Amino acid sequence: MDPAKFKFSVTRHASRVTILLHYSIPLSPCRSFLLFRTFTVYTSEATQNMRPENLKETIGCIRNGDRTAFKKLVEMYQQPAFRLAFRILGNEEEARDAVQESFIKIWQKIGSYDSFREFLPWMYRIVANTAADRLRSMRRHVMVPIDLVAEKLITLQQRDPGTPADNHDLAVLITGLAGMLPEKQKMVFILRDVEGMSSEEVETITELTADAVKSNLYHARKSVRERLFKILEKERSIK
Amino acid sequence: MNCNDLPEILERMIFEDVPADAGFMQHMNTCASCNQAYADAMKAREVMNLVRSSEPVLRNPWELTGKIMAAVPESPEKAFTVPLLLTRLLAAASVALFLLFGYEQYGIVIKISTLEKQCAEIKPDSRYSDLLQQASILNISEAGISFSELERLLHNRKGRNPLSALTMSKQQDKRNKK
Numbered sequence: 139m140d141p142a143k144f145k146f147s148v149t150r151h152a153s154r155v156t157i158l159l160h161y162s163i164p165l166s167p168c169r170s171f172l173l174f175r176t177f178t179v180y181t182s183e184a185t186q187n188m189r190p191e192n193l194k195e196t197i198g199c200i201r202n203g204d205r206t207a208f209k210k211l212v213e214m215y216q217q218p219a220f221r222l223a224f225r226i227l228g229n230e231e232e233a234r235d236a237v238q239e240s241f242i243k244i245w246q247k248i249g250s251y252d253s254f255r256e257f258l259p260w261m262y263r264i265v266a267n268t269a270a271d272r273l274r275s276m277r278r279h280v281m282v283p284i285d286l287v288a289e290k291l292i293t294l295q296q297r298d299p300g301t302p303a304d305n306h307d308l309a310v311l312i313t314g315l316a317g318m319l320p321e322k323q324k325m326v327f328i329l330r331d332v333e334g335m336s337s338e339e340v341e342t343i344t345e346l347t348a349d350a351v352k353s354n355l356y357h358a359r360k361s362v363r364e365r366l367f368k369i370l371e372k373e374r375s376i377k
Numbered sequence: 378m379n380c381n382d383l384p385e386i387l388e389r390m391i392f393e394d395v396p397a398d399a400g401f402m403q404h405m406n407t408c409a410s411c412n413q414a415y416a417d418a419m420k421a422r423e424v425m426n427l428v429r430s431s432e433p434v435l436r437n438p439w440e441l442t443g444k445i446m447a448a449v450p451e452s453p454e455k456a457f458t459v460p461l462l463l464t465r466l467l468a469a470a471s472v473a474l475f476l477l478f479g480y481e482q483y484g485i486v487i488k489i490s491t492l493e494k495q496c497a498e499i500k501p502d503s504r505y506s507d508l509l510q511q512a513s514i515l516n517i518s519e520a521g522i523s524f525s526e527l528e529r530l531l532h533n534r535k536g537r538n539p540l541s542a543l544t545m546s547k548q549q550d551k552r553n554k555k
Contacts, residue, residue, distance in 0.1 A: 203452035303431040
């Protein structure tokens with residue numbers, strides 16, 4: 139293997155940075171085999187500040203009814219919980235309510251949490267299920283007009299790089315892309331392609347089999363790709 | 378590399394941010410439609426990257442923390458854990474019960490299947506055909522006879538009708554008791 143042929147690309151997610159290392163092996167003049175490996179670096183405050191040993195200690199205190207420790211946990215993890223709920227629901231107020239409901243469930247169920255497993259997937263499962271329940275009570279398939287999605291896309295692209303995105307614009311864009319997907323497809327798409335989780339993490343959170351995740355992701359990507367191309371076409375006409 | 382590989386490559390590009398390999402890039406130089414699709418996919422990838430990297434802002438996080446803290450009950454629910462000794466005792470008891478009743482049930486099943494086989498061997502036109510009609514499992518249990526008793530009756534083909542003999546012997550028993 140020639141080390142000079144190694145290439146890498148970096149994808150920045152909201153809470154993690156994914157580094158993709160790839161190496162292309164030429165098989166014939168017009169065909170090559172691509173080897174790739176993904177590395178994930180967590181960047182969110184929650185995962186940086188709460189080290190595993192501190193988290194274990196905090197959860198131990200919460201189990202004994204320590205409200206101060208629970209408040210610390212809420213302060214640390216409410217942002218990633220909100221991000222996931224917002225992306226599933228596409229609505230700020232609903233996402234806030236879902237986060238509140240999720241943390242109440244976490245407080246109630248902390249006794250059943252297995253401390254040998256990671257906390258974040260367990261928390262994400264509760265948040266995702268709570269958001270999915272809310273999604274069912276909301277209108278199932280939300281169709282946002284393509285003109286509006288294209289407009290918001292332009293606004294988001296033209297903002298200063300340091301300025302945070304407007305929640306409403308983001309909600310329109312996410313709903314425009316994934317709002318029409320059936321529930322399972324939407325969950326798998328948001329977790330895998332927007333949150334950047336691995337297939338195994340998606341299986342744990344959604345409690346779906348590997349095949350079901352693969353199949354739902356395939357159909358979701360197909361629909362989103364078609365929608366993306368329509369939005370881009372509209373964006374070109376506006377510009 | 379040809380146009381058929383395009384959907385897979387574009388999907389990896391848009392959703393997994395995997396760049397197109399050298400073979401495809403070479404093919405693109407000669408294929409106008411793939412070239413256009415690749416340009417569209419690059420833009421779609423930018424949109425997906427924008428969605429991924431844009432963190433929704435949680436406004437007034439302290440307010441949400443306060444709401445959560447006000448809504449949680451006084452203490453969390455304690456998980457119900459069964460002590461280890463009790464778990465082992467329950468496991469031992471279930472094994473013992475299985476051995477005791479499972480073996481008995483197995484014996485009954487074997488006996489019933491043997492009887493059914495014996496009943497099936499009796500020809501319909503023989504004088505035991507009545508018995509064949511009546512010696513169902515239900516009749517056996519109602520008559521209150523043991524399996525060995527019925528087996529003996531079924532094997533005793535030279536005697537009288539075994540069911541009538543059985544009924545007579547039961548009636549005799551009742552009279553004696555009175």
